[in-house]
Amino acid sequence: xxxxxxxxxxxxxxxxxxxxxxxxxxxxxxxxxxxxxxxxxxxxxxxxxxxxxxxxxxxxxxxxxxxxxxxxxxxxxxxxxxxxxxxxxxxxxxxxxxxxxxxxxxxxx
Amino acid sequence: xxxxxxxxxxxxxxxxxxxxxxxxxxxxxxxxxxxxxxxxxxxxxxxxxxxxxxxxxxxxxxxxxxxxxxxxxxxxxxxxxxxxxxxxxxxxxxxxxxxxxxxxxxxxxxxxx
Numbered sequence: 694x695x696x697x698x699x700x701x702x703x704x705x706x707x708x709x710x711x712x713x714x715x716x717x718x719x720x721x722x723x724x725x726x727x728x729x730x731x732x733x734x735x736x737x738x739x740x741x742x743x744x745x746x747x748x749x750x751x752x753x754x755x756x757x758x759x760x761x762x763x764x765x766x767x768x769x770x771x772x773x774x775x776x777x778x779x780x781x782x783x784x785x786x787x788x789x790x791x792x793x794x795x796x797x798x799x800x801x802x
Numbered sequence: 803x804x805x806x807x808x809x810x811x812x813x814x815x816x817x818x819x820x821x822x823x824x825x826x827x828x829x830x831x832x833x834x835x836x837x838x839x840x841x842x843x844x845x846x847x848x849x850x851x852x853x854x855x856x857x858x859x860x861x862x863x864x865x866x867x868x869x870x871x872x873x874x875x876x877x878x879x880x881x882x883x884x885x886x887x888x889x890x891x892x893x894x895x896x897x898x899x900x901x902x903x904x905x906x907x908x909x910x911x912x913x914x915x
């Protein structure tokens with residue numbers, strides 16, 4: 694079965710420091726990968742998807758098929774980046790998103 | 803910007819009672835979904851719905867659950883006889899097509915006593 698693993702439940706970094714949220718997946722085919730973010734008291738919203746290769750709010754993520762990873766990175770963290778981050782995948786032909794456990798990111802001033 | 807809406811935001815019910823959770827997807831979207839998140843656990847897929855029928859469902863989505871699109875705008879999730887373990891946050895989502903981005907509602911917190 695497909696699985697998404699986010700090894701860090703909690704991650705705390707200082708403002709201005711680089712941040713990397715890890716995401717690994719298990720699936721033998723070519724999934725589509727997403728990062729969703731949930732700010733305090735707000736809904737889940739798409740941050741980025743690998744197929745679009747965009748940089749949103751300074752975040753980027755590169756799909757590494759060899760390592761089956763899709764880590765989220767930002768070179769200089771800002772306080773407003775504090776939120777819950779979820780990595781998710783959809784496999785070919787399916788409709789459901791498979792989510793990781795989520796990582797709570799806290800940016801300290 | 804159009805958004806998915808859900809009502810109520812919080813529902814408290816007694817074990818064994820029926821509940822209906824309501825969602826209004828984004829108006830031009832064709833695919834609709836329900837997910838749930840038990841406190842401290844992952845967001846889990848329940849069911850997807852397209853062209854007035856279930857297109858995919860998980861093993862969680864047993865006979866106690868049903869979905870319906872009773873009119874052109876609402877999408878509902880019914881739990882026939884709630885159990886304590888149904889207590890969770892239930893999220894509705896919609897997308898234009900596949901495999902398009904799924905847009906989530908704010909969620910309904912269901913508490914079963």
